[in-house]
């Protein structure tokens with residue numbers, strides 16, 4: 001059996017590996033010219049932890065994880081206003097939490113393709129998929145810029161993220177499925193030895209209204225920054241003037257010296273995208289299935305997108321892997337959606353509930369967030385708070 005997987009993000013790499021291990025022949029097509037070096041720090045907890053342990057990926061992830069002692073909210077003078085220690089967070093999140101840089105996570109998943117028999121899974125970088133269609137042999141895809149080269153497969157796995165081209169080709173335009181949550185998020189990595197030394201082992205977040213900057217020191221002299229801000233222009237479709245960096249400098253002025261320094265060093269075009277979820281009535285059609293953010297983005301508010309991407313892709317591998325003839329494909333894809341959709345929908349609901357505490361829009365909401373964080377130290381209340389923040393912790 002043959003699969004084409006579009007996207008070498010975490011979902012695509014895991015789905016490809018699991019199908020390869022089950023004996024499938026897999027072609028991964030990725031639009032970036034090479035593994036993406038840019039990214040942000042991610043908390044990895046929930047369903048992906050158990051799934052990665054089961055498929056033998058967890059130890060590779062743990063090997064590149066950072067040790068975070070606490071997440072600390074600070075005021076503009078850098079004074080802590082509330083904090084949550086990561087042992088506590090791990091307990092609330094139902095077990096283990098790893099702090100991983102997204103590119104490290106993807107590199108670990110890429111390296112794990114070595115577990116598959118040589119040649120069975122091939123990754124082609126610089127291959128942006130632009131067209132998808134079906135014919136008698138199954139599904140076929142074409143890559144932008146190479147009109148004469150097409151890839152045929154029994155199954156097409158669209159793992160190409162929140163702005164999925166496979167989804168647009170097979171299920172319809174993005175506007176039908178993208179649900180903006182009224183915010184934008186930006187992320188970038190800068191070299192800054194002084195900030196790096198100052199913030200080691202702590203995830204520092206500004207305790208601000210309508211915007212939040214977060215930073216974390218990396219192993220070298222680098223600092224990973226992410227910035228989230230409310231953006232009315234997102235839902236109304238209006239564009240804000242200037243480059244993403246101009247926009248960030250405008251939105252994040254006055255949040256203290258560390259943020260000013262990050263903005264000074266910010267590249268002109270950092271990662272900068274709408275914070276949104278993908279909500280679709282169906283994730284599979286004929287021989288095509290979507291996985292990860294492409295069909296069920298939960299947004300950074302749920303803090304579990306990477307975790308769900310791994311767990312969903314592993315489950316897809318479990319269900320589709322044993323299928324040995326085209327006759328079994330559609331029922332396997334339907335079974336995958338039937339089992340995985342409730343978990344994704346619950347995480348999406350948790351993400352929407354978290355919106356006001358994640359980014360308070362007034363002093364009362366900010367006060368409430370401080371209270372919630374402090375309440376995590378009270379026995380009994382902690383589970384309620386965890387449920388509010390991260391939804392059901394799937395075991």
Ligand SMILES: Cc1cc2nc3c(=O)[nH]c(=O)nc-3n(C[C@H](O)[C@H](O)[C@H](O)COP(=O)(O)OP(=O)(O)OC[C@H]3O[C@@H](n4cnc5c(N)ncnc54)[C@H](O)[C@@H]3O)c2cc1C
Nearest residue numbers: 007009010011031042043129160161292293304305306307
């Ligand atoms: C700022 C921020 C913070 C986050 N924090 C967390 C966190 O703490 N914990 C957590 O679990 N999750 C977090 N997430 C969410 C997480 O990053 C995503 O849910 C996860 O990366 C989704 O993985 P994916 O493989 O489905 O998609 P992606 O990571 O988006 O990968 C899709 C891949 O497809 C490729 N691609 C796209 N279009 C094409 C095309 N036409 N042809 C070929 N290739 C294509 C892309 O280049 C990319 O490599 C965060 C997200 C953001 C933005």
